[in-house]
Amino acid sequence: MLDARFVRENPDIVKNALAKRGMDVDLVPFIALEDERLVFIKDADELREKRNKVSEEIAALKRRKEDASALIEEMKDVSARIKEYEEKLNDVGRRTREFLLTLPNLPNESVPVGRDETGNVEVRRWGTPREFGFTALNHWDLAEMHDIIDFDRAAKIAGARFALMKGLGARLERALMNFMLDLNTSKGYKEVFPPILVNAESMTGTGQLPKFEMELFKTFDELYLIPTAEVPVTNIHRAEILEESKLPLYYTAYTPCFRREAGSYGKDTRGLIRQHQFNKVELVKFVKPENSYDELEKLTNDAEDILRKLELPYRVIALCTGDIGFSAAKTYDLEVWLPGQGRYREISSCSNFEDFQARRADIRFRREGKKGTEFVHTLNGSGLAIGRTLVAVLENYQQKDGSILIPEALRPYMGGVERIGAAPVCK
């Protein structure tokens, strides 16, 4: 959420920044509402001041056993007017807040300007896509060949866009989770395992609500299935004032993630790329404002490191103003090479939200020796999406005979299994 005061005092800056996102926002009604709100606050405060003063007088009179009925009579009217103002204030305050909650974050100046994903900028590449010397298969063909993912039975159990992992497929999924968590924790990220069902306040804190409810699975108990661990982990510190000395805070979490994928009909209908339920290991940071862009580079590098250790070719994309997410001020996507598709596909998204989420979720810190508080900056990134990493491993490590080598880094997590397919394998 943007700061109400900042918006009303800098409407041009806000309007121009949002224009870069391709939005034409009319701030005039908002500012009018704000002006009204400020007047109400002033008037209501003055009345309340009077009420407080007179109440003391009444109390003093009563203590002296004197008659206070004239004052009480007078205050009845004052109180009634205060109530009127409070109702107006509630109404206006609610409307300004609702408006602000629907405004996305302002892009950072370093974000390339562009209308849509065609405006994204490749920042760097790592690794070289392998020369196969044969036609590389899709991961779903490979998975079927080895009976490690069963989409048909998953559809029977749950529906489309679900997967049943079996045998070494399930083992590989688990190996990736553990490998990533171990690597992340070795870099100082604290491992947490949060609730994956959260309340509306948490969803509002990170920006999923109120605008994107249609993308979420909701239960009958007013709880939502998380679309990413970003939600519960960022909300760990909701409504808290942190000590400066505790910052930065780094967390990593494995969680399942759930997305309705409304509006993605016909996209990635086969395979593991786009599922209603998938596993992900997430990185989350709480940092001081002056460090947040350094921290974004470091976080992105930490996510990249996972791909490097798995020896999977990837590239880093700086999303342009028209393509960054609602809450983000800047985002790098990591895209891994998928031979089966012959192109790079998103496997991680690393963002700096600056104080956008912190303001919504009320996460502040106090500087040593200074009075007052400031909002922290929050960041997060996938480190990494497990399902898509598994896809990348299957497709990049496939051999001519159809077997799949296990990346060196994962073998300790696979009980020593080096290959899916040719060698003795459990099916």
Add this chain to the structure above:
RNA sequence: GGAGAGGUGGCCGAGUCGGUCGAAGGCAGCCGCCUGCUAAGCGGUUGUGGGGGUAACACCUCACCCAGGGUUCGAAUCCCUGCCUCUCCGCCA
């Protein structure tokens, strides 16, 4: 699911028949003083947010005692609803 208890400032904890309570007291913290050092002791101080004000402080004012309503001239204190926590019973991975 059934039966009770409770939610107060960084923490502990007091708030009597509603009135001078932003809230006693203690601890922790901070600033002084004192003391060979440390401890103890003495004095002072220490919440958050909004509005106004200032070059910046200062300062003025309003709100906040889980949340939202209600009663009242006036509520931390009374009433209602919700949320959460704890204890006991039942049930269960």
